Amino acid sequence: MVNVAMNRAVHLAQRDAHYRLCIELLERRHEESSIARRRERIERVLRHIGEARTEAVFALRGRRGTRAEHLFVKFLDLIHDAAKAAQVMAHHEALLKEDKSFLKRFLGTGIVRLAQFEERSRGMEGELLDKLAELILYASAAYSDLKRSNIDLLDPPERARYQIAYAALIPQAARQ
Numbered sequence: 001m002v003n004v005a006m007n008r009a010v011h012l013a014q015r016d017a018h019y020r021l022c023i024e025l026l027e028r029r030h031e032e033s034s035i036a037r038r039r040e041r042i043e044r045v046l047r048h049i050g051e052a053r054t055e056a057v058f059a060l061r062g063r064r065g066t067r068a069e070h071l072f073v074k075f076l077d078l079i080h081d082a083a084k085a086a087q088v089m090a091h092h093e094a095l096l097k098e099d100k101s102f103l104k105r106f107l108g109t110g111i112v113r114l115a116q117f118e119e120r121s122r123g124m125e126g127e128l129l130d131k132l133a134e135l136i137l138y139a140s141a142a143y144s145d146l147k148r149s150n151i152d153l154l155d156p157p158e159r160a161r162y163q164i165a166y167a168a169l170i171p172q173a174a175r176q
Helices: 004-027 035-060 067-098 100-107 111-138 140-152 156-169 169-173
Strands: none
Touching: 004 035, 004 140, 004 156, 035 067, 035 111, 067 140, 067 169, 111 140, 156 169
8 A cells, every 4th residue: 555645745835835826926916917918817826726726635635634624625616716717707808809890790789888898808807806816815814724734733854845845836935
């Protein structure tokens, strides 16, 4: 039998690092950015949330895990869905920017209404990302407690592995 829990420290570190990178991306909102830059940013947020979730699940393998750890996985699912919804709204805006005429021809409506729809898509994207950042802010105390309790349960060699794995994704963390 292989002890699948032996890499728990590494999975926890990668979970925490990807979650931190997601938070940093959400904190640096650029509402006036081009649609391409906003879409790329949302894709990066989704990638980090997805990696954080995957690593959180891997950290639970071979262990029962705490209630907080299982709830954090659900929380990551929730914020992933919110980011996905923002991605859809950005996609709608991009489709309309590419070719406004197709919808005008199809619907037979004025360009003013289409511009309003395009603007509303962008507004919904911004609202979703704002609420996502707000939700993450609300969760900061619970997440900090989870992270601290996870690290406290690691023995010294595991803590060293945690630090190395974390610093591999966030190099400046090694200097702190």
